[in-house]
Amino acid sequence: MSRLGIDIRPDLLDLALTHRSYAYENGGIANNERLEFLGDSILGQAVTVMLFTTNPDLDEGDLAKRRASLVSTVALAEVARHIGLGAHLRLGRGEELTGGRDKHSILADTVEAIIGATYLDAGGDVATAFVLRLIAPLLDDPDRFGAAMDPKTSLQELSAALGRGMPTYHVSDSGPDHDKRFHATVRLGGDDVAQGIGSSKKQAEMAAALEAWTRLSVSADGR
Incomplete structure (x- = not known):
């Protein structure tokens, strides 16, 4: 190490x-x-x-x-x-x-x-x-900050530029009402691209979008 x-x-x-x-x-x-x-x-x-x-x-x-x-x-x-x-x-x-x-x-x-x-x-x-x-x-x-501030828009723009289509989000929840956790999966073209967890539906979707944006950025840079 x-x-x-x-x-x-x-x-x-x-x-x-x-x-x-x-x-x-x-x-x-x-x-x-x-x-x-x-x-x-x-x-x-x-x-x-x-x-x-x-x-x-x-x-x-x-x-x-x-x-x-x-x-x-x-x-x-x-x-x-x-x-x-x-x-x-x-x-x-x-x-x-x-x-x-x-x-x-x-x-x-x-x-x-x-x-x-x-x-x-x-x-x-x-x-x-x-x-x-x-x-x-x-x-x-510097692009990281733009994506982090509005990950869903950033993912939508990157996905369109790569010809991957419009992202869709599927959210489920777990846990008791006083401590519920939301789990979001973002899909592109029918493929599950990334997941995110948050204390609200919005937070989970944003987490999933940021992870998807990061993965797509890495793959795009490696083309």
Whole structure:
């Protein structure tokens, strides 16, 4: 894990890389979910302060949208792939067989866990610098902010340019009324392209649209 550019105690790094599926299959050992919880907070604070200080002309709404684009599951999974994180995950057999090493959610959660481990081992200043180094490649992509601010329109425009037709959304929900989660699937030409989860139908559709836009952008760049 030399590409991280930081020194973390081996035991903390192992914990940060341990998915709950691996922990369950190995006698219920500790997993990375507590570190993920901590890292999510450190990530949010570092990105918020950076955006606030470097964009004095942006209002609260635009700052919030930019932050969302940088800390989203899609963005963090992109960061994880950039540093080759997938190869180092500790996964259970089920996740191994279903492509867990490249799942957006697992990669993003592990990035947050590593940020949490960095904070515990090296302190806040080092953890903040680490976060800013991780997201630097995302900041170099100005199109990302446009898509994050209006992902459904951005996806519609990109899909039309690629000849993929008009996106359609299919939403379901789960959970009790007081804690309902919405699951959206975006389709292009009858194919399921991406999924998103949110606390409202709108949030789920926007999450799915942003993930679809990211995937289409990557495939278009690779043509």
